[in-house]
Amino acid sequence: MTHAPTHHPPRSSKMSPPPPSERPGYFGRFGGQFVPEALFGAIEELADAWADASADEAFTDELDRLRRHYGGRPTALYLAERLSEEAGIATWLKREDLAHTGSHKLNNVVGQALLAKRMGKPRIIAETGAGQHGVATATAAALFGQECTVYMGAEDCRRQRLNVVRMQLLGAEVVPVESGTRTLKDAINEAFRDWVSNVDTTHYLIGSAMGPHPFPTMVRTLQSVISLESRAQFAEQVEETTGVAGALPDAVIACVGGGSNAIGSFADYIDHPEVALIGIEAAGHGVGSGHSAATITEGREAVLHGARQIALVDDDGQVQPAHSVSAGLDYPGVGPEHAHLADTGRGTYLSATDDDALLGFRRTSELEGIIPALEPAHAVGWLLRHGHEVLDDDARVVLTMSGRGDKDVDEVVRVAGWDVGVDLDEADKVVD
Amino acid sequence: MADEPIRIVTEDLRDAIADGEVAPSAVDETDDIPPERVVDPADVAAERPDGAGRVAHAFAAARAQDRAALVIYLPAGFPDHDTSRACLAAAAEAGADVLEVGFPFSDPVMDGPIIQAANQQVLERGVTVADHLAMCTVLTDEVDVPALVMTYVTIADAHGYGRFADELAAAGIAGTILPDLPVDESGPWDDVAAGAGLASVLMASSVSSDRRLDAIAGSSTGFIYATGLLGVTGVKSVARRASEDLVDRLRTRTDTPIAVGVGVKDAQDARAVAGFADGVIVGSEVVAVVADGAPAGAPDRVAALVAELRRGVEQG
Ligand SMILES: Cc1ncc(COP(=O)(O)O)c(C=O)c1O
DSSP states (O other), X not given: OOOOOOOOOOOSOOOOOOOGGGSTTEETTXXXXXXXXXXXXXXXXXXXHHHHHHTOHHHHHHHHHHHHHTTOOSOOEEEOHHHHHHHTXXXXXXEGGGSGGGBTHHHHHHHHHHHHHHTTOOEEEEEESSSXXXXXXXXXXXXXXXXXXXXXXXXXXXXXXXXXXHHHHXXXXXXXXXXXXXXXXXXXXXXXXXXXXXXXXXXXXXXXXXXXXXXXXHHHHHHTHHHXXXXXXXXXXXXXXXXXXXXXXXXXXXXXXXXXHHHHHHGGGTTOTTSEEEEEEEXXXXXXXXXXXXXXXXXXXXXXXXXXXXXXXXXXXXXXXXXXXXXXXOOSEEOHHHHHHHHHTSEEEEEEOXXXXXXXXXXXXXXXXXXXXXXXXXXXXXXXXXXXXXXXXXXXEEEEEOBBSGGGHHHHHHHHTOOOSOOHHHHHHHHO | OOSOOSXXXXXHHHHHHHTTXXXXXXXXXXXXXXXXXXXXXXXXXXXXXXXXXXXXXXXXHHHHTTSOEEEEEEETTSSOHHHHHHHHHHHHHTTOSEEEEEOOOSOOTTOOHHHHHHHHHHHHTTOOHHHHHHHHHHHHHHOSSOEXXXXXXXXXXXXOHHHHHHHHHHTTOOEEEOTTOOGGGOHHHHHHHHHTTOEEEOEEOTTOOHHHHHHHHHHOOSOEEEESSSSOTTXXXXXXXXXXXXXXXXXXXXXXXXXXXXXXXXXXXXXXXXTTOSEEEEOHHHHHHHHSSOGGGHHHHHHHHHHHHHHHHHHO
C-alpha cells in the first residue's frame, strides 16, 4: 500500500474549471448545474448512484424485467396506412400510448424510482403538467411503496382533472400550485423548493430531459429504449416486406415539451446523420403571437430550472408564460441536449399550432382508431399540414405516439367547441 | 422625489472612491457619523476600495465594535420604488451594516412564500431592472453602507454579464448574490464582476463537500453566505448546530467574513447566530413587516425591526 500525499486544500486561489464543453453534464455550451448550493449534496449523490447502478447488472436486469412484465414493453411499431395516405408520407407510429399508464413517462419513472429505492430515499416528489408524469410517478411509488407528492399547476389541475383523480387513487398527494403562472414551470419551482427543504429523505423525480446534470443524461438513457426498439422494429418490418436488411427511417418525428420522448426517440439515430431528427414544438396561437410554447423557435439562451438551455425569456430576464392547448407542452424551456442539437443543426425543430394539434387529434382518431394525447397530436398535425415542406414523397418516417388521449377529451371538446351531443352538465346530472 | 437625499456624492467623488483616493466614509458631508463608525480613510484606501473592499470594511467596522454585522434584505419596488428605497434607507439608519436589494425574478427557486409574493407583486406591476437600477442609484447616494444586489443568474444572463455588471457598478452597488450560480459555474461572472469592482458573494451549505467549500472559500468575495438551514427563505427557523458547524468548516479555510442567512427570524435568532458568525442576514421577516400595513408607515416598521435585530447582534 502506498501513502497518499497529504492534501492541502487550495486557499484563496480561484478555482478554474475546464470549459463547459469538456465537463460532464454539458452538451456543447448547454446544460450544467445551476442550482442552489444546498442541492449539491443531492445531485452529486445522484450522479454517483446512477453511475453505480447503470453499471450493476442486478439493477439493469430488474429494470428490464419491470419494463417487460409491468410496463408492457416493447411497445408496438405500427405502419399507419390510412394516416400515411392522408399525409402522403409513409408513417410508422411508435406506440408509447400502449405502455402502462398510457405514455412514455413510465420509462423514466420506473428507472428513477428504482434508483431512489436503491439510494434509500423513502419519498419521491415530481412536477407534472399534463398529469402523465405525475400518474406515472404515483404508479411507481405505489409499486415500490414510496411516499409520493406531486406538484401540479392549479390551471393544469383544472385542465387535466382525470389525471388528478388517477394520482389520488394511486395514493399520491397532489399539491395544486398557485404561484406564478400556475402551470408546469411553477410546479417545477415548487418541486425544487420541496427538494431543497427535504433533501435527506427525498428524491426529486424530474419528468423530462431537463434540469441540472445528471438529470438530462439519466432521463435520456432511460427513454432511449424508445429508439432502441423502434430501430430494430423498423428494420425488421422493412426486411419482411422488401427483403432489404438494416433499413433506417428517413426521419424520426416527436413532439417536444421538456424533450424526454423526443430525446428518447432520437437517441439511437443521432449517430446516423442520414436520419433526420425532427422535433415539433407547440406554437399555441402561432409563432410570434405571444401565446406560444415554441421555445427553440422563439426563445433565447438562458438558465432555467438548473441548466443553461433555450427558454422563453424577455429582454429583462423574466421567464415568459408559455401557451399551448396541451398542458404537457406548455413549458417555456427545453432540455439542454435539444438546445445543442438545434445549435449544431443535427436536429430540426419546427412547430405546430393549437389548431394543427386539434386536426392531428381528430384525424388520428378517425383514420387509425387511436385517440392520441394532445402532445403527439402536434406531431401528427404538423405531418399532415407541413410534412411535405421538409420530407420527400417517398420518405419513410417514424413518429412517436407518446401517449393516449383519454385525459384530453373534455378539454378538446371545450376548446374546439365540437358538438358531441352530450352536455357535460347534463352528464353530471345523470350521474347525480 | 419625496425626500431630499440625505447625503450627496458627486460623480467626481464617486470616481475618486472607485480609484481608491477616498474612503467611502470620508465622503459623508454631514458630521453626524457615530464616532465608532469613523475609520481611518488611509486604512480603507490601503485595502481594496472596490465593492468587496467596501463590504469587508463594513464587516471589519462591526467586528471592531465586537459584534456581528447586520445584513438586511428587501426587494426593489416593493410595494413601490419610493417606499422600498425609504425602507432600505431606514434599515441603514437603524443599524444595518450591509443592504441586500432583491431584483425580483419570475422563477425564484430559493425563495419561500413571503418573498415570492412580494416579487410577484412587483413583476405584475411591470417594473423593470432599469427601474430598480434607478432606485439603487438614489439609494446608494443616500446611505453610507454598501448595498448588494440579490437576484437570479437568468437576469444577469439576459442583460449580458458585462452590461449588467457595469450597470450595477454605475448605480453604486457593491456586489451581487446569485443563489443559483454555484461555484463551479460562477467563474465567468466572478471575473466580470471583479473587473467592474463588484463583490461576488457565493453561498455555502451544510451539505457542501470539502472540495466545494475549498472552492467557495477561494472564490467568494466580500463575504461568504452560509445558509442557515436546508430550505427556502422564510419558512423554517435557522438550524443553529448545522450553521455553526458550517461556519467552523469555512473558518479553517479563509479569512473572508462569514454571514449566516435563511431562517433568521427575530432578535433572539440574530443574537444566537451572532455568537458564532461574522454577520447575520435577515430577509423574509423584514419583507413581512413592509407588507403588514400601509406603505407610508413601512419605513418606521422596518426601522423598529432593524433596531431590535441590531440589539440582537450586539448581544451575540
Ligand atoms: C403524452 C405526452 N407526450 C409528451 C409530453 C411532453 O414531455 P416530453 O417533451 O418530456 O416528452 C408529455 C408531457 O406531459 C406527455 O404527457
